[in-house]
Amino acid sequence: MLNKIQHDFMLEQWLEYAIGQSVFLLRFYARWKTHGFAGYSWDDLFAGLSMVFYTLDPALLQVVITHGSFVGLNEESAQALDPATIESLRKGSKALFAAWFTYVSLIWTLKGQVLGYYDKLTTGTREHKWVKVMAVVCFLSWLSLMLLIFCRCTPIQKNWQIVPYAGDKCTRTESTVIALMVLNIFNDICLVLIPAHLLWFAQIPLRRKLLIALLLSSSFFIITCALLRGILGLQSINNIVISIQWGTRETFVTIIVICVPPIKPLFSKRLKESSSFGQSSHGQKPIQLHETDPERHVSPVKDIDNRSFGSSKDLILEREGSKVDASVDYSRGISVTTEYEVSDAEPLSKYSDDGQEGTWSRQSEIKATGGKRPS
Numbered sequence: 001m002l003n004k005i006q007h008d009f010m011l012e013q014w015l016e017y018a019i020g021q022s023v024f025l026l027r028f029y030a031r032w033k034t035h036g037f038a039g040y041s042w043d044d045l046f047a048g049l050s051m052v053f054y055t056l057d058p059a060l061l062q063v064v065i066t067h068g069s070f071v072g073l074n075e076e077s078a079q080a081l082d083p084a085t086i087e088s089l090r091k092g093s094k095a096l097f098a099a100w101f102t103y104v105s106l107i108w109t110l111k112g113q114v115l116g117y118y119d120k121l122t123t124g125t126r127e128h129k130w131v132k133v134m135a136v137v138c139f140l141s142w143l144s145l146m147l148l149i150f151c152r153c154t155p156i157q158k159n160w161q162i163v164p165y166a167g168d169k170c171t172r173t174e175s176t177v178i179a180l181m182v183l184n185i186f187n188d189i190c191l192v193l194i195p196a197h198l199l200w201f202a203q204i205p206l207r208r209k210l211l212i213a214l215l216l217s218s219s220f221f222i223i224t225c226a227l228l229r230g231i232l233g234l235q236s237i238n239n240i241v242i243s244i245q246w247g248t249r250e251t252f253v254t255i256i257v258i259c260v261p262p263i264k265p266l267f268s269k270r271l272k273e274s275s276s277f278g279q280s281s282h283g284q285k286p287i288q289l290h291e292t293d294p295e296r297h298v299s300p301v302k303d304i305d306n307r308s309f310g311s312s313k314d315l316i317l318e319r320e321g322s323k324v325d326a327s328v329d330y331s332r333g334i335s336v337t338t339e340y341e342v343s344d345a346e347p348l349s350k351y352s353d354d355g356q357e358g359t360w361s362r363q364s365e366i367k368a369t370g371g372k373r374p375s
Contacts, residue, residue: 002065002066005241006065006241009065009241009244009245010062010065012245012248013058013061013062013248014058016248016249016252017054017055017058019252019256020054020251020252020255020256021051021054021055023255023256023259023263024047024050024051024054024255024259026259026263026266027047027259027262027263028044028047029266030262030263030264030265030266031044031262033266034265034266041116041120042116043112043113043115043116043117043119044116046109046110046112046113046116047109047113047259049105049109049112050106050109050110050113050255053102053103053105053106053109054106054251054255056098056102057099057102057103057106057248057251058248060095060096060098060099060102061095061099061244061248063091063092063095064092064095064096064099064240064244065241065244066092067088067089067091067092067095068088068089068092069089069092069093069095069096069240070089070093070160070161070162070166070170070171071096071171071172071173071240072171072239072240073089073162073165073171074165075165078162078163078164078165079163079165081162081163086162086163089162090160090161090162093159093160093161093162094159094160096240097149097159097160100149100176101146101149103247103251104142104145104146104149104180105142106251107184107250107251107254108138108141108142108187110251110254110255110258111138111187111188111191112138113258114191114258115131115134115135115138115191117258117261117262118131118134118191118194118195119131121195121198122194122198125198127194127197127198130194131194134187134190134191134194137187137190138187141183141186141187144179144183145176145179145180145183148175148176148179149176152169152170152173152175152176153166153169153170158170173233174234177230177233177234177243178230178234180230181226181227181229181230181231181233184226185223185226185227188219188222188223188226189223191219192219192220192223199213218253218256218257219257221253222250222253222254222257225246225249225250225253226250228246229243229246229247229250232246233246
């Protein structure tokens with residue numbers, strides 16, 4: 001029977017799980033909607049692995065909370081247990097041993113997603129090499145923790161041995177908690193420094209700077225949760241619920257923060273579509289930029305500025321070879337043909353000095369006819 005603290009924790013955990021998995025699903029939908037299946041990359045693979053571990057971890061913790069574990073036992077208390085209790089604690093201890101692997105793997109697959117985003121963000125910059133260095137550091141940190149969990153208590157079956165008492169080396173997890181806290185915080189700080197340095201010198205719009213700064217401040221909250229988990233876990237080494245609570249909160253906040261960049265383009269695109277006054281290129285008439293004003297001989301700038309373009313197709317005028325569109329009357333004024341190519345604003349190195357977001361290429365062709373139709 002669960003007490004109030006355990007019941008409240010399980011309710012909080014599964015509520016956070018439902019929200020977290022929904023955010024993951026929205027992340028994959030946003031990536032498919034904006035880039036298609038071909039747009040998936042290796043950070044999406046880490047996101048898929050995170051979903052698996054994020055499902056296994058609370059399921060295992062449910063077993064631990066329900067059946068208990070050998071954490072907090074000693075020689076005398078272990079000998080006083082009845083057979084039914086021993087079997088229940090053995091089952092919970094097995095789940096606890098497996099939960100260590102799923103929790104650490106969840107934390108580091110989330111870091112893998114961050115590295116995937118930074119890999120795109122820093123393309124063409126000096127910081128890109130540090131992303132590769134951090135990928136190696138994160139992998140070695142994860143591998144070290146895996147080996148520590150596996151080798152800390154040997155033989156392996158002593159990790160769920162209740163009677164006879166397995167010993168303090170197996171039931172007390174201070175070494176694992178400390179190693180996890182140090183490596184986790186060290187990796188997080190290094191990951192924060194990469195975009196912080198890039199953000200300081202980047203020539204990007206203020207709005208995008210503020211967004212990245214918000215994400216960085218959220219990262220400090222994640223670091224705080226990791227620190228609290230380690231400290232409270234050490235202070236209450238025999239009360240596993242306290243340590244688990246802050247661990248689940250850390251992973252929940254991390255998932256929300258990491259999934260913001262992939263999800264953001266989905267809402268940005270819908271906002272642009274809802275505010276568009278022009279026609280889209282999906283089977284409709286393209287916007288003609290070469291129309292001329294009968295009196296002023298050029299199109300008024302305000303008419304062009306008031307149009308919103310869904311893609312570069314809206315601005316492309318059909319040509320066949322070197323022929324000019326015969327439907328256009330060139331008898332008066334200047335004909336201007338402008339082609340824009342807009343790509344997703346991913347690498348910060350592609351921002352122009354004036355802060356314009358995206359990558360723009362422009363080709364302009366101006367023909368002065370002098371009142372005569374061009375031959």
